Every structure is written in structure tokens, then in C-alpha cells.
Amino acid sequence: MKNNLVSLSDVSFAYSEDKPILKSVNLDIEQGKITAIMGGSGSGKTTVLRLISGQITANSGTSRVFGQDMANLPKKDVLKLRQKLGMLFQFGALFTDMTVAENVAFPLIENTDLPTSIIHKMVAMKLEAVGLTGTQEMAPNELSGGMARRVALARAIALDPELMLYDEPFTGLDPISLNITAMLIKKLNDNLGQTAVLVSHDIEATMKIADYVYFMANGEIIDHGTPIEVANTTNPAVRQFIRGELGGSFSYKYPAKNGYEYYLGRN
Numbered sequence: 031m032k033n034n035l036v037s038l039s040d041v042s043f044a045y046s047e048d049k050p051i052l053k054s055v056n057l058d059i060e061q062g063k064i065t066a067i068m069g070g071s072g073s074g075k076t077t078v079l080r081l082i083s084g085q086i087t088a089n090s091g092t093s094r095v096f097g098q099d100m101a102n103l104p105k106k107d108v109l110k111l112r113q114k115l116g117m118l119f120q121f122g123a124l125f126t127d128m129t130v131a132e133n134v135a136f137p138l139i140e141n142t143d144l145p146t147s148i149i150h151k152m153v154a155m156k157l158e159a160v161g162l163t164g165t166q167e168m169a170p171n172e173l174s175g176g177m178a179r180r181v182a183l184a185r186a187i188a189l190d191p192e193l194m195l196y197d198e199p200f201t202g203l204d205p206i207s208l209n210i211t212a213m214l215i216k217k218l219n220d221n222l223g224q225t226a227v228l229v230s231h232d233i234e235a236t237m238k239i240a241d242y243v244y245f246m247a248n249g250e251i252i253d254h255g256t257p258i259e260v261a262n263t264t265n266p267a268v269r270q271f272i273r274g275e276l277g278g279s280f281s282y283k284y285p286a287k288n289g290y291e292y293y294l295g296r297n
């Protein structure tokens with residue numbers, strides 16, 4: 031039987047009553063797999079990550095993370111659960127006044143009582159894992175954007191999280207750094223059996239490394255399956271998204287009441 035680290039059943043969420051953000055979402059994250067969430071801007075992908083990490087709670091439906099029902103979970107238990115989670119966000123900035131080694135050591139110092147000598151060794155291992163051995167004493171402003179993202183990844187995996195949440199990890203990277211980051215995510219999954227949830231707009235990199243893909247539009251899951259199944263979908267909105275076509279049911283426009291005519295005084 032499949033072991034799901036996360037299971038969302040009929041989950042709905044809204045910040046305000048008049049604007050539903052997630053509508054009856056059903057989504058499973060299987061242990062040891064990379065599950066991608068794709069979809070247009072504002073479709074609710076980051077909101078799903080925020081539900082998983084317990085930053086927000088569902089208005090209805092059931093969210094289970096590591097088998098725990100997230101509804102009414104006491105704050106201390108949410109904090110405990112977060113220790114099993116690693117998060118890498120697009121703008122997950124490094125602490126600029128700390129060296130690379132101090133950045134990676136930070137979660138270890140904050141969350142464990144390990145002696146300094148062990149922390150040094152663990153930092154070296156994490157930097158080795160992201161291919162940045164020898165950068166320990168560098169300052170963040172001496173790193174390229176791609177290197178900085180990999181240091182942030184080393185910091186995110188410092189506590190050996192069982193589940194990694196990646197929110198747009200490829201944004202702003204050149205093609206080589208993008209491929210390195212994608213391969214690192216895959217390597218962590220293959221070598222350590224780390225489960226991952228990957229929110230990304232990069233179709234090629236995501237389809238290459240994901241085991242399973244969910245597609246979202248307007249707060250709903252509109253399709254899911256293996257990358258091959260999704261690539262061959264008959265769902266017109268997903269086909270449009272994958273091919274990057276402009277015409278179709280996916281709207282790139284914010285659903286404003288007034289168009290440009292209004293702002294130009296023609297209404």
C-alpha cells in the first residue's frame with residue numbers, strides 16, 4: 031500500500047468569504063517520490079505548500095501531514111512537525127552578514143545541541159551534497175545566483191528533512207544552474223529517499239524529475255498523473271499550459287472588473 035506523507039481530502043480555503051482560493055482539493059504526496067504542482071499564476075500552488083507547512087489551516091476538508099490532522103493541531107506540535115520539513119523558496123535569501131558555513135549551520139545550532147565539531151562536519155557534508163565544498167568561508171555577496179540557491183538548499187536539508195517543499199526553485203537561474211538544481215533535487219530524492227513537493231513553472235525540468243504531477247487552475251486540481259500521462263492529456267487547459275499557448279481557457283489576466291478602457295476614462 032502507498033504511504034502518503036501528505037493527504038488533502040476535499041480541502042477548501044479562503045482568506046475572505048468572497049474569494050475562495052482552494053476549492054475541494056484532493057492531493058496525495060507519496061513517500062519517497064517527487065510530486066510536482068503546476069498551473070497558472072494565482073492558481074493556488076503556494077497556498078497548498080502553506081497548508082502543508084501549517085502556516086494556514088483549511089476551512090473545510092481534511093489535511094493530514096505525517097499522519098496528523100492539521101485542524102486544531104497545537105502550535106507546539108506544528109513547530110515539531112516543521113522540523114521534519116525543509117523549505118526552499120524562490121526568495122529564500124541567505125543571511126548576508128553570515129558566511130556560507132554559518133548559514134548552513136544556522137538550523138543545526140537553532141534546533142539541536144550538537145557539539146561544534148559535529149556541526150562543522152555536517153555543514154561540510156551538506157555543502158558536498160550540493161557541490162560547493164570549499165565555499166565555507168565565503169560571504170553570500172561573493173556567490174553567483176545559482177550558487178546562492180544551492181547554499182540555501184544545503185541550509186534547507188541541514189536537518190535531514192523527510193519532506194522538502196520547493197517553491198519555484200528554478201526561477202531566475204541560467205540554464206546550467208537550473209539543470210544543476212533540478213539534478214540536485216533528484217539526487218536528494220534518489221540517494222536519501224527524500225520526499226519532495228515541487229512547485230514550478232519550468233515544464234521541461236519539472237517533467238524530467240517529477241514522479242507525479244498535479245495541475246491546478248483557479249484553486250482546483252484539473253488534472254494529475256505521471257509526467258507521461260500528463261504530457262498526453264486530453265485536458266485542453268493542461269495542453270495549453272504545457273505548450274505555452276496564449277489562446278485558450280487559461281487566463282493570464284487578473285480577473286479585474288474594469289479593463290484598460292476604465293483607466294483611460296472611456297467607460
Ligand SMILES: Nc1ncnc2c1ncn2[C@@H]1O[C@H](COP(=O)(O)OP(=O)(O)OP(=O)(O)O)[C@@H](O)[C@H]1O
Nearest residue numbers: 045046051069070071072073074075076077078229
Ligand atoms: N495573504 C493573502 N491574502 C489574500 N489573498 C492572498 C494571500 N496570499 C495569496 N493570496 C491569493 O491567493 C491566490 C492564490 O495564490 P498562490 O500564491 O497560492 O498562487 P500560485 O499558484 O502559487 O501563484 P504564482 O505561480 O504566481 O506564485 C491568489 O489569487 C492570491 O492573490
